[in-house]
Amino acid sequence: MKTPSGQPVATPAEASVETSPKAPAGASARRVARSRRSVTLVAGCVLAGLVVAIAVVSLVWLPYAPDDTSGDRLMPPGAAHPLGTDKLGRDLLTQLMIGARIALTVGIGSVLLGGVLGVLGGLAAGFATRWLDDTVAALLDILIAFPTLLLAMLVVAVQSASLWSAVVAIGLGMSAVVARLTRVLVKRVLAQDYITAARTSGTSWPRVVTEHVLPNIWPTLLVNLALQLGLAVLAEASLSYLGLGPPPPNASWGRMLQEAQTTVLTAPVGAVAPGVLLVMLVVGVNLIADGLRDVADPTRRRTR
Template identity: 75%
Template sequence: MARRHLAAFLDILIAFPTLLLAMLVVAARSAPLGSSVLAVGPAQSTVVARLVRILVKRALAQDYVTAARTSGPSWPRTVAGHVLPNIWPTRVVNLARQFGLAVPAEAGLSCLGLGAPPPNASWGRMPQEARATFTTAPAGAVAPGVVPVVLVVGVNLIADGLRDTLDPASRGRRARRSSMSAV
């Protein structure tokens, strides 16, 4: 019963727009630097919690987990040895996706004046401050817009590589490919 309520609560939070929730949290708090992190983090974590719940349920229903549980190891050992290695590749890609959503959300809050206060740097406030000098020094406005894009693409590429390395199913495919190329 409590699990259903938790799942329903997560669904409600997922349906709530992240940026709107972040704006409400920042407006309710007085410290904008911590508020933007506190606002974007929990909003993104609902998606993470929902995905982990689905992946764990799927992994627990697999025959190899049932066989491992009946062979005698403790529950934590079964989870660590069989469930986590099989959900981790998907989680790595999802974490990169969540990071790719959190960076523009924080930049948007900063651009609206709801992010880090002026002594701190923010990719959202930098282009806003550089608008006055855009005609004479366009790099001051363009670079803070390009760098987050490069960062998010780089994190996604690293996550894809980690997924390929960590995925137990792809390990078998890589071994077959390398043995076939040796022939």
């Protein structure tokens, strides 16, 4: 349609199309990011959840006793032994289920121990005086530079190999990492203006810690502890592979791998099965940590 002067005039339908608001490009990117976070968390929960389910079932039911050697040596998978037997005639499915329980016990126990010691040490360093903070920072750097596995080997060698020795050894090794991260986060929070305002208004330091410091640092700490869980599981498997893990009849994935290395060609299930479960648990925990990192930091955008 045209005006008397010959200028075109937009029809109501055309005007509505031209003036209709367009969806912002950032909204689509946010939806994609949220979808990726969901997929990462779900995949991690599924992988780790399968191992957790196996460990929980092992608490109430096992196909055979852990020390039952009534089966023939290196039997292939069958009705009596779904995954076969090892070179001593023990049921592999039973050992895998017990190994899942031990891996989670050592992993969660060492993370709890390392988290408590690390957070307390980091808080103390964050509130310490300048020279004391520098001293603590130097000590933490030395502990972090010291190989965690070697430290665990020393602790286990002193206390003898046991389940709780592995928990203490791995927990002490990771506490330095948690302490250094906590120290950095605490100092960052204490430098904020609202901390100065809280202190000016008469808020005590314990209340500052519980009401301001801890609520602002726990998301980052949670992600780090989730990553430490995967490392703790690998450390336990490494100790067991070296013979410094929980002693028999407790089965460990690391010791199963060590025992099966001589029969990997004739009975591969004994080496493949614990390796698959170990990878599933570590990858699942890392995926959960990756998803938690995105949730804790919504501004983070990943390019894939």
